Amino acid sequence: MTDEPQQPDYNDPETLKKLRARQSSRAKVMGLGLVALVILFYLITVVKIGMT
Numbered sequence: 001m002t003d004e005p006q007q008p009d010y011n012d013p014e015t016l017k018k019l020r021a022r023q024s025s026r027a028k029v030m031g032l033g034l035v036a037l038v039i040l041f042y043l044i045t046v047v048k049i050g051m052t
Contacts, residue, residue: 008015 008019010016010019
């Protein structure tokens, strides 16, 4: 008996579907985070310029 985790079967269409959904979800979250960071930097720049 081994305690090693089993590798998923990447040839199984159902496994691939779940994997792609998880990757897509992660990509959307990262994209939203990047957009939020860009907006934050933009607002900070506008405030700093407006103060001078």
